[in-house]
Amino acid sequence: MEIKVQSVKFDASDQLLDYVNKKVCKIEKFYDNIVKTEVTLSLVSDHDNKNVKVRVFIPGNDIIVERNAPKFEDAVNDCVDVIKNKIVAIKEKQRNPRS
DSSP: OEEEEEEESSOOOHHHHHHHHHHHHGGGGTOTTOOEEEEEEEEOSSSSOEEEEEEEEETTEEEEEEEEESSHHHHHHHHHHHHHHHHHHHHHHHHOTTO
16 A cells, blocks of 8 residues: 655654554555555644644545644544544445445
8 A cells, every 4th residue: 555645834754754654554454455545744723733634545435534633643543543434334335235
């Protein structure tokens, strides 16, 4: 799975990029047909000023999740958790199309 990470208006540290790659890579365990994943890291003018947007490209479906948090790591964790749940739901729907 290809993972593309982009930081907007700041330079992400290697440590942060490694963390993002490590966490996002785990999504592949839940679904084999992921084409690629794009992660956008940005700063917003809010109390929780770290924004993470993750877009997972799956044939027939794109999953987009966006979260704000005080730390990028927390926002990445939230995004990955939501994506895992959505992937499980998509797989269930594929197995049981009449449900």
